[in-house]
Amino acid sequence: MKNQHLIDEFKKYLQLAGMSPRTIRSYSKILKDYLNFVPDPYFATTQDLIDFALTKNSVSHRKQTQGVFKHFYRKIILKPKILTCLPKIKKQSKLPVILSEVEAHHVIAGLLNIKHRSILHLLYYGGMRISEVVNLKIFDINGKNNTVHIKNAKGAKDRVIPLPEETMDLLRAYYKKYKPKTYLFNSYIKNTKYSVKSIRKVVKKAVHLQGISKNITPHSLRHSRATHLLANGVDIKFIKQFLGHNSIKTTERYLHLTTTMLQDQITTADRFLKHKIETAA
Incomplete structure (x- = not known):
């Protein structure tokens, strides 16, 4: 060429x-x-x-x-x-679509396939990118201290993140059943990793099973986890480290999401109060 x-x-x-x-x-x-x-x-x-x-x-x-x-x-x-004369492209500031904590729980728990449920656990509870999940290898999981070592992620960076005990128990059960060899999640072809396309299908199916009409992608689970952690009082600096962001500004967009959630709760409460007053009258 x-x-x-x-x-x-x-x-x-x-x-x-x-x-x-x-x-x-x-x-x-x-x-x-x-x-x-x-x-x-x-x-x-x-x-x-x-x-x-x-x-x-x-x-x-x-x-x-x-x-x-x-x-x-x-x-x-x-x-x-x-x-020098190239115009600066302004980034669109669209807020990501997220699940509520209850929706996230039902989406994950609603899957019977232990492999698929394990993948969703890592996407949500691990706050992992889809590329990070497909590239995970068996020895990246540390069962002694309940952590996962994410290697060569976005920006060529490594990070170690904690996993909940429930996620670790699920991964142990998955390993015993499937016995993967190299990658944690193998495809049907020997010694090859699970595909990004397959994970997208798993997430789409899991959301559909719960009757949720939101446009949820694997990355939406990561967004949802970050928002829920922030809403529950986790310091934004720790969330930045957890997600592997280069800049705190990237993480700060979740502040807007928690504000939106607060507004939704207040609006719902106001509607209920208005209905209560009208009924009493």
Whole structure:
């Protein structure tokens, strides 16, 4: 492929910069598409960069594309001036959809399959990302102190998080039944990990079984756990560490969710009080 040497150099730079394998794959794919989009990256203009970024449908993908441009033109092409007129993309501030504590409990408990229930336990009680769950290996679980070691997560970071006793008991029962060899959750193909697609289907099924109409994804369980911990008095700094966030600002969005929950409770209470007054009259 034309410009393959640039893609190879870019990958090596990202590896040296400590990027996670997942980030390297996604950034390299974006760069490959970009190099097919422009005749010559050395003679590209700022407008070429903007036109390519606009081929991405979501704000998050456009921001990711700008991240690729910054690394590529500063460190590989060595023409950073092309970036100076790029507009700053504002991130959409949509609050994530979450389950209530009761809904989360029923969604998880409603699954009879012990493997599927174990996965949901880690997504919710462990506050784990879906990629972290599929990449878990048997020896990442420490049964002596009830912790899980999450390795090479987002941002190429490791963290150790505690798990509830109930989750550990469930994982022990799952291990005895399924006897996984390498990955904690194997697929039907020997020695391969469970797929992200399969976990999404499990979550969708679990939510549907409870008659919940919210658009709940595996990441919604992580959001829900963080919100519930904050609402129950856990310090936001500990939640940041628990979730593996780089910045406290990322964690602070859960403050807005707890405020929304409070408003919902007050609104419900006010409606009940109004009905009570009207009935008494």
